[in-house]
Amino acid sequence: MTEGRRGGLRGWSAARGAVSSGLRFTSLRLRLVVVFGLVALTAAVSASGIAYWLNREAVLTRAQDAALDDFEREMQAHASTLPLHPTAAQLEVAARQMTEDGRLFSVLLVAEDADGTQVRGSSDTSALHGFTLEDVPEPLRKAVDKEQPITSGNKHAYHLYWQRVVDEDRPYLVGGAKVIGGGPTGYMLKSLEPEAKDLNSLAWSLGIATGLALVGAALLAQAAAGTVLKPVHRLGIAAHRLGEGKLDTRLRVSGTDELAELSRTFNRAAESLEKQVADMSARDEASRRFVADMSHELRTPLTAITAVTEVLEEELDAETGSLDPMIEPAVRLVVSETRRLNDLVENLMEVTRFDAGTARLVLDDVDIADQITACIDARAWLDAVELDAERGIMARLDPRRLDVILANLIGNALKHGGSPVRVSVREEGEDLLIEVRDNGPGIAEDVLPHVFDRFYKASASRPRSEGSGLGLSIALENAHIHGGGIIAANSPKGGAVFALRLPRDASPLIAEDPGHSGDAAGEGSGREGNGG
Known part of the structure; x- marks a missing residue:
């Protein structure tokens, strides 16, 4: 054997299986x-x-x-x-x-x-x-x-x-x-x-x-996730607060691990950002104060100069012709430049009020058609502007600021687009849409994004123009303070179109502003720029 x-x-053999998951x-x-x-x-x-x-x-x-x-x-x-x-x-x-x-x-x-x-x-x-x-x-x-x-x-x-x-x-x-x-x-x-x-x-x-091992691993993972994610969660909250502008946000740091080093890095970055923002705010505040002070200081000599130029202008228009013809062009230049300088000072003061956040609305019930007609008539534009607006369209707005917006938009259209300029008004729900169309060549595509920038010149060959370069910027700021806006575009039929959208009632904006005094007479109501 x-x-x-x-x-x-x-x-027999062991069974095998495979499980796939498409979960994310x-x-x-x-x-x-x-x-x-x-x-x-x-x-x-x-x-x-x-x-x-x-x-x-x-x-x-x-x-x-x-x-x-x-x-x-x-x-x-x-x-x-x-x-x-x-x-x-x-x-x-x-x-x-x-x-x-x-x-x-x-x-x-x-x-x-x-x-x-x-x-x-x-x-x-x-x-x-x-x-x-x-x-x-x-x-x-x-x-x-x-x-x-x-x-x-x-x-x-x-x-x-x-x-x-x-x-x-x-x-x-x-x-x-x-x-x-x-x-x-x-x-x-x-x-x-x-x-x-x-x-x-x-x-x-x-x-x-x-x-049991799987359950233990899940519990261990939960504990580990809590240990790891709690600092990450605090870091996310701190980053969110920092993004909201609370630059004094800091994280409590404990330990010497990587998360503690990340918290220290965040604190250093937040501290550096706070310092840089404070420095920038100080410089910005100094710049605004300088512009405001300069504008106020210029008002006194400008008042005297304006009075003199008005006398000279009256002499120019007098029938007696007492001025020497040789100096007449110089006098006319002085008169023109004095007006331009006066407009620039007024615009700079208005800009500083917007930058400082002190600009306020003084609301009143206005008839939009009457307001536009008054704006055009005050500037002798009746022959160059066509108005398409029904009377009786009422809105509760700031009349002075609406006049500034309209003067700048219509004046800019007349200066750069040419007459006839057409102004149309229509109601869209709770808003008003006022469109200003000119009869010019339109706005270059590379210029469109910058038409509301301060002191922007569309052509480098024309660094100096009659306007202050602040008119459209001030118009946009006045639209924003009403809760509206302005859009610049080119019409398919030719010419540029500025669309002004305003709420029919800006009263809620005053109710939401705790610093509103209800009277903006102290801001000044002198002549505003009427061109870009």
Whole structure:
């Protein structure tokens, strides 16, 4: 009887599955928990899988080796003592003897009697069903019956072979060997269900351990996320406050880790930003104060100069012609430039009020058509302007500031676009839309974004013009203080279009402004610029 063994087919295999997810996680906390969970799950599944596989092989190999060793001993003790041509009864007795003493396997002996007929004997003591030759896989039978050549490395013609099989979801171990020198062939059948139950219990235990590890990883990730994200959350709140203009925002710093260093960096950046903004505000305030002081200081000499130029202008217009014709052009130039300088000073003072936030509305109920007509008539533009506005369209606005807006828009259209200039008014819900169209070539595309910039010149070849360069800027500021705005564009039919949109009632703006005094007489009501 030989002891050689050859591995056979496995009876069952582990199931595998794959799960894919198309979810997108936007929460950093959730991403941290998921990453921790995936890492823990991967580690736990890998460890559990390795542990299960090692235990599975150990359990099955131990049970398999024990059963095959017992079967081999019983074959030597009983099957080898049978006659060369035993009867079926002799085979059955030997098979029963091989399974005595609590052997947990069934035995089937196969031989030929004296007539050459195949006879069989089965123990059938512990099998779940009758053990027959059909229960033995054909490849195993062929391997057992195959005679091996005798060589230096192989001293026996026949060997013991085994194979694991599954029948009706039940695992079995089937082994077979042939008595050397003639005699019966023996097969054994052992149920591996006890081992399978033990392995299932082990798999459940490992699964529970994996679940507990996953829960622990999620709790650990939650704690870690709280530790990491709390400073990040505070940093986000501080950055938001800093963006709202609260430049004194600082973070409390504790520790020496990367987050603490990030907080220190934020505090240094906030401190530097606060200092720079304070310096810029101081310089801006100084500039506004200088412009305001300069404008006020210029008013006194300008008053005297204006009085003199008015006298000279009256002399120019007098029929007596008392002025020397040689100095008449110079006098006219002085008169013109004095007016221009006076307009510039008034505009600068108005600009400083807007920059300082001290400009206020003085509201009154006005008829828009009458207001536009008064603006045009006061500047002698009746022959050059066409008005398309129905009388009776009332609005509660600041008449002086509306006059400034209209004077600048219409004056700019007459100066740069040419007559006739068309002014139209229409109602759009709670707003008024006033459009000023000229008959000129339009505004260059590269100039359009800058038409409301202060002191902007559309052409470098004309650095000096009759206007102050502040008219359209002041018009836009006056529209903004009403809660409206102005848009400059080119008409498809030619010419430029300035669209002024104002609310029909600006009273809510005064109610929202706690610093509004209700009277802006102190701001001055001198002549405003009427051109860009």
